[in-house]
Amino acid sequence: MSLAMPRWVHGAGRFLLRRRDFVPAYLKTHEQGRLKDKVEEALAHLGPSCRACPRECKGVDRLANQTGVCKVGRHARVASAFPHFGEEDVLRGWNGSGTIFFSWCNLRCVFCQNYETSQIGEGEELDVRQLARVMIRLQEIGCHNINFVTPEHVAPQIVEALPHAIRMGLRLPLVYNTSAFDSLETLRVMDGLVDVYMPDFKLWDEGKSRNYLAASGYPEVARRVIAEMHRQVGELKTDQEGLALRGVLVRHLVMPGCLDDTREISRWLAELSRDTYLNLMDQYYPAWKAKTNPRYAEINRHLHAPEMTEAYRHAQDAGLWRLDERWRQAPVAEAELVELGRR
Numbered sequence: 001m002s003l004a005m006p007r008w009v010h011g012a013g014r015f016l017l018r019r020r021d022f023v024p025a026y027l028k029t030h031e032q033g034r035l036k037d038k039v040e041e042a043l044a045h046l047g048p049s050c051r052a053c054p055r056e057c058k059g060v061d062r063l064a065n066q067t068g069v070c071k072v073g074r075h076a077r078v079a080s081a082f083p084h085f086g087e088e089d090v091l092r093g094w095n096g097s098g099t100i101f102f103s104w105c106n107l108r109c110v111f112c113q114n115y116e117t118s119q120i121g122e123g124e125e126l127d128v129r130q131l132a133r134v135m136i137r138l139q140e141i142g143c144h145n146i147n148f149v150t151p152e153h154v155a156p157q158i159v160e161a162l163p164h165a166i167r168m169g170l171r172l173p174l175v176y177n178t179s180a181f182d183s184l185e186t187l188r189v190m191d192g193l194v195d196v197y198m199p200d201f202k203l204w205d206e207g208k209s210r211n212y213l214a215a216s217g218y219p220e221v222a223r224r225v226i227a228e229m230h231r232q233v234g235e236l237k238t239d240q241e242g243l244a245l246r247g248v249l250v251r252h253l254v255m256p257g258c259l260d261d262t263r264e265i266s267r268w269l270a271e272l273s274r275d276t277y278l279n280l281m282d283q284y285y286p287a288w289k290a291k292t293n294p295r296y297a298e299i300n301r302h303l304h305a306p307e308m309t310e311a312y313r314h315a316q317d318a319g320l321w322r323l324d325e326r327w328r329q330a331p332v333a334e335a336e337l338v339e340l341g342r343r
């Protein structure tokens with residue numbers, strides 16, 4: 001088989017889906033008449049006591065616009081939406097991945113590289129029709145997928161927007177781009193709606209997770225939800241042009257002094273499946289509290305070059321081989337910001 005994409009993408013044809021055979025998961029669910037029930041089920045997670053994510057903020061009724069740890073009430077807040085050319089080649093293609101960046105977050109990562117959005121909450125509140133309209137605009141621009149960034153705390157609102165987006169003509173695969181601090185119950189609602197799951201498995205060690213993410217139990221939650229994602233959609237598959245259509249793409253931000261976490265995460269992913277598609281990300285830099293608070297001095301530095309070499313060695317030693325790298329020519333299209341709040 002001669003294909004323009006690398007072998008770790010197509011796996012000699014094992015990981016190819018014919019585009020003409022592909023129907024987005026949410027359209028199938030809609031055609032089967034199951035979407036309405038999913039919307040009801042998703043909204044029930046918002047109140048009277050929010051359990052949309054593992055924080056389970058007792059007594060916080062988001063249906064009544066109350067807010068909990070994530071600071072988001074009834075409606076999702078969106079910081080920006082645009083064709084993203086910095087995503088993996090299987091997502092950005094040549095027209096960009098249609099990213100929708102949600103404001104606020106259910107984690108409190110002290111090194112967050114998007115803290116203006118996740119911790120300060122820059123953005124605009126959108127109702128479900130406005131959110132659907134943003135998806136359609138990204139489709140009109142030519143994006144290859146809709147990529148929900150930091151969706152954990154607004155998954156119910158995404159589900160609620162889907163019938164509107166379908167009515168407006170949405171056809172693109174949906175990418176759920178998460179920190180993996182998701183509720184298993186929410187993920188079960190997403191079963192049959194999401195085409196590509198993209199969890200960032202951050203840390204393996206419980207102590208570091210408490211310290212750097214302010215989330216007790218993060219490693220256990222991440223393992224459970226990634227296993228569930230894998231059960232739902234399996235290994236990453238693309239079309240003949242190397243555009244992701246279905247499956248799990250795992251990210252792992254390699255952090256200074258945290259190579260033991262990289263090793264354990266790699267081993268666990270290989271146990272899940274040695275064909276797991278993994279992007280080992282090298283772009284860590286000290287930001288937010290990691291840059292200013294002496295308590296985090298050990299991560300107030302860039303990665304040393306040998307650390308990335310060691311990270312790849314851990315992944316390969318574990319038996320993983322679908323390790324993401326750039327392989328397309330850099331796209332030339334200009335990124336265009338989508339106007340938010342357009343009715």
Ligand code: SF4
Pocket residue numbers: 050051052053054055056057060062067068069070071072106152153154
């Ligand atoms: S989604 Fe927000 S309000 Fe709901 S449980 Fe999580 S942090 Fe709390």
